[in-house]
Amino acid sequence: MSIFGSSDKKENLSEDNYVFPSEKPSTSRNTFISEDLEIQGEVFGKDYVELAGKIIGKAKSKKIDIRQSGSILGEVTADIVTVEGNVEGEIIAQDLYVKSTSKIKGTIKYKNIDIQNGAIITAELIKTI
Amino acid sequence: MAEEIQMDNQEESNLSNDHGTVVVGEGVRLEGRIDNAKDTQISGTYSGTVKSDNISVTDNGNLNGDIRAGDATISGKFDGDIKVDKGLLVNSSGKVKGNIEYSFLEVKFGATVEGMIKHSGSVSSISSNLENSNNTEMNSLNDSSDEEIN
Structure with a gap:
């Protein structure tokens, strides 16, 4: 209970157990664009981009999730794209998951596609090899 | 609720009451025009137009032409224009090429859908x-x- 007695343990905690947020591997290469953020231009992620806000322009990454509040006006390119929100423009994906809440208008280029009932899509679908 | 509509429309559709039922069996080739049908099942090869409340193109089925239906399930091949007032379900084995107009659309992972797809609502x-x-x-x-x- 004494302050001096617990000082060793305190050191152990800070050195061995504490991980700085910036060093956490699970989040280090992830990008989150929040609901109140609007980006005009191009977003290039290396790994994972989660979009709850708006992008007017281009978004490119390995994996992109467009949440229900998220929207893209322009172009989305990723290996895996999940759409719950709105996209107007072009989607280029290997695996595309279109959820029931999504609205898509434009062009869709995909290798594998999964569309949930309820999605509103007016688009040209092109299967790439 | 929309999901229920589509589930009714799978290959299991009730064909026991054959009033308004058309079945093109496996291995059969048929050319023509189907009008006013209630349930249509294409398991063979059919070329022509179909107007039916429900239509199902099964795994080995092949349909070339235009479809106008309430509900449609495609598990085989379809080439042409399709307009469904309610739901269109494309199963993972399905290959659809053409223009699609729908109210509800479900596409299973692995399916091929190519062409213009259009939601009928605003x-x-x-x-x-x-x-x-x-x-x-x-x-x-x-x-x-x-x-x-x-």
Whole structure:
């Protein structure tokens, strides 16, 4: 209970157990664009981009999730794209998951596609090899 | 609820009451025009138009032509224009090429869908929402992206 007695343990905690947020591997290469953020231009992620806000322009990454509040006006390119929100423009994906809440208008280029009932899509679908 | 509509329409559709039922069996080739049908099942090869409340193209089925239906399930091949008033289900084995007009659409992972797909209801443009939230400085960028899309 004494302050001096617990000082060793305190050191152990800070050195061995504490991980700085910036060093956490699970989040280090992830990008989150929040609901109140609007980006005009191009977003290039290396790994994972989660979009709850708006992008007017281009978004490119390995994996992109467009949440229900998220929207893209322009172009989305990723290996895996999940759409719950709105996209107007072009989607280029290997695996595309279109959820029931999504609205898509434009062009869709995909290798594998999964569309949930309820999605509103007016688009040209092109299967790439 | 929409899911229920589509489930009714799978290959299990009740064909026991054969009033209004058309079945093109496996291995059969048929050319023609089907009108006023209630349930249509294509397991063979059919070329022509189909107007049916329910239509199902099964795994080995092949349909070339135009479909007008309430509900449709495609597990085989379809080439042509399809307009469904309610739901279109494309199973993972399904291959659809052509123009699609639908109210409810479900596509299983692995399926092929190529062509123009159009939701029958009104599709509100999100660009107008985005424009509203733009400040005037960015209008030039916004205009150029609009042009690209149109």
